[in-house]
Amino acid sequence: MNGKSIRVKIFGNEYPLRGENEDLTKRVASYVDGMLMKIHDKIPEQPPLTVAVLSALNITEDLLQEREKHMQEVEHLEAEVEKLSNYLDNCLLSEPSDERLI
Secondary structure (H helix, E strand, C coil): CCCEEEEEEEECCEEEEECCCCHHHHHHHHHHHHHHHHHHHCCCCHHHHHHHHHHHHHHHHHHHHHHHHHHHHHHHHHHHHHHHHHHHHHHHHCCCCCCCCC
């Protein structure tokens, strides 16, 4: 990945990351740092590796929930588009023709 080198701080350590979008890279690092801190605050006696694994599990759960929500929204939109398409087809089929009966 090419891009600008961006220094971020995660769980007390600085990391040089490369990314095309500096703002996105910083937001991702902040999200990861926040999750690590949240887990660490709940169970401070756990070693950093356990905190990292639990954080990864929580982040993955968030991701999968968002994907599921997105898929449900896409399915809903597809159903609505199908309804509109059928409605328009029915309207076009039931329109009187321009032909005159003599």
